[in-house]
Amino acid sequence: MERRRTSLQTRTYKTLMRVGLVLIYLIITGTVALVVFSRVREMAAASELLPDFTATEKQGPSENVTFEEGQTLPRWTGTERITVLLLGIDERAQWDEPAWRTDTMMVLTLDPVTMKAGVLSIPRDLWVEIPTFGYNRINTAHYNGDLYDYPGGGPALAMLTVERNLGIHIDYFARVNFEAFITFVDEIGGIDIEVPETIDDPEYPDNNYGFDPLYIEAGTHHFYGDMALKYARTRHVGNGDFDRARRQQQVVQAVLERVRRPDVLAQLITKAPELYQKVESSVATNFKFDQALALAGLARDLDREDIRFAVIDESSTLFWETPQGWQVLVPIHDRIRERRDFMFWIGPAVESNGAAEENATILVLNGTQTEGLAYATAQYLQAHQVLASYDTADRQDYESSLIILNRSMPKTAQNLLAVLKLPDSALVQGDNPTAEYDIVVILGRDYAEP
Structure with a gap:
């Protein structure tokens, strides 16, 4: 009798995706840069609260940047694709971590x-070299x-890791923490959210x-x-991390709508020096200031x-312990x-059959006398992005194969x-809703070994 083993872990395990928060960080830095620069251009004054970008102008613009007469912002002159790695860290002042x-x-x-x-969103538990x-989590x-x-x-090490494992050249990085997000949303007067x-x-x-405890x-x-x-961060509700990703995108849209309001933008301009001082310590980057403004x-x-959005999700990864x-x-x-190429506009959209979202647990049982059939089938399923455990059935004389649905997992x-x-x-409906596995596959004599 085959010993029950698990090809990869079948325990429910959601990819941690904080997609929207990083976009919010980009909005923070980009908007702050815009209003600070505009304010200084208008006032033609150097505040001690502002970054020393006026000195950069005197020394000449940075690479791929030019200043033009009559223009508020510098212009990006480069023609090559720009790629940025955004790193979000949950750094808190009260935590003394190295x-x-x-x-x-x-x-x-x-x-x-x-x-x-x-x-392109990268899950933090991606197993890479x-x-x-x-090898470790990314x-x-x-x-x-x-x-x-x-x-x-x-x-630098994060950039190199992404380059070598995903085949993406990284030009710049921006590292931010949650305090910048909280400060920025407060400064724009909050956002309106429809909680479904x-x-x-x-x-x-x-x-x-x-x-x-959170209740909304x-x-x-x-x-x-x-x-x-x-x-944006809660994940112990609904469909876990996938619903959280949608909430984060909802927050991003709400921030964008808010900062487009003329009255809010006017307030940002007025508060620009103070706001920059508040968020400056929460952001680190290898961008020059005039490069950030031009971009x-x-x-x-x-x-x-x-703008194309792609996620390295559970349809492009396998769970493993x-x-x-x-x-x-x-x-x-x-x-x-496929997701990388889609994000770079050199490939079509990646279609999903919806099975990954159901996150079903599957057990393959060998109901024949063919030794190793359940194991071979579990491996075959894994190669087709389907995670399954395997074992031996209660008997080895099943004529027909069965797919028993203990719970509704149609896709x-x-x-x-x-x-x-x-x-x-x-396909048959199971009669044990408390069964350990959502779906049990029993391989019979009619099954053609892969």
């Missing part, structure tokens, strides 16, 4: 000629780079390794920074339909390349029929 793992990693790209942009440090690259004084620190369903998260984390009624709310951050001008002219007991995401490189069921090349008649 280095920080990245809570968010995202690649942004912009072609200044075609004015096409893209965003980190140069000089070996979010440890920044931590190790800072902790062990890697040349260029954490950002009540949120009750008793396990929302506080700032001291405990819980700060469904309906329209006006959130200031702290509550907006909680709304902010480019970003301002982007149309929404010219390492020998140390860590739950990680193993990349499926072909699927990740996964249809995908199994297609991948295993079984007839629709193989």
Whole structure:
């Protein structure tokens, strides 16, 4: 009798995606740069609260930047694609830590000629090879780079890790923390959010390794920074991290709508020196200040339909538990390349059959006398991005194969029929709703071994 084993962990495990927060960070830095520069141009004064970019002008513009008479912002003159790695860290002043793992990693790209942009979100538990440090979660690259004084620190090692594992050349980085987001949302007077369903998260984390229970009624709310951050970060509700990603995008849109209001923009201009001083310590980057301003001008002219969003999600990764007991995401490189190419506008949209979103647990049982059939089938399913455990059935004389649905997983069921090349008649409804597995596949004599 085959011993029950798990090809990869089938426990429910959601990819941690903080997609919207990093975009918000970009809005923070870009908007602040815009208003600060505009304010100084208008006043022609040098405040001690402002960055020393006037000296840069005297020394000449940075690479790919030019200043033109009568223009408020410098102009980006480069014609090559620009790619930026955004690193979000949950750095709190009360936590005395030597280095920080990245809570968010995202690649942004912009072609200044075609004015096409893209965003790729990278899960923090992606299992990759980190140069000089070996295999680990991708979010440890920044931590190790800072902790062990890697040349260029954490950002440099994180950039190199992304380049080598995803095949993406990174030009710049921007590292930000949550305090910048809270400050910015407060300064713009909060944002309006339509909460589609009540949120009750008793396990929302506080700032001291405990819980700060979160409850938000469904309906329209006006959130200031702290509550907006909680709304964007909570994941112990609904469909976990996937619903959280949608909330984060909703917050991004709300911030964009808010800062476009003339009265809010006027307030930002008035508060520009003070606001820059508040967020400056929360942002680190290898951009020169005039480069950031010039790129902010480019970003301002982007149309929404010219921005592509892609996520390295569970349809492009496999869940796995390492020998140390860590739950990680193993990349499926072909699927990740599809998302990368889509983000860079050199490939079509990646279609999903919806099975990954159901996150079904699957057990394959060998109901024949063919030794190793369940194991071979589990491996075959894994190659088709379907995670399954395997074992031996209660008997070995099944004539027909069965796909038993203990819970409603219609998209996964249809995908199994297609991948295993079984007839629709193989689908049967189970009578055990408390069963350990959502779907049990019993292989019979009619099954053609892959």
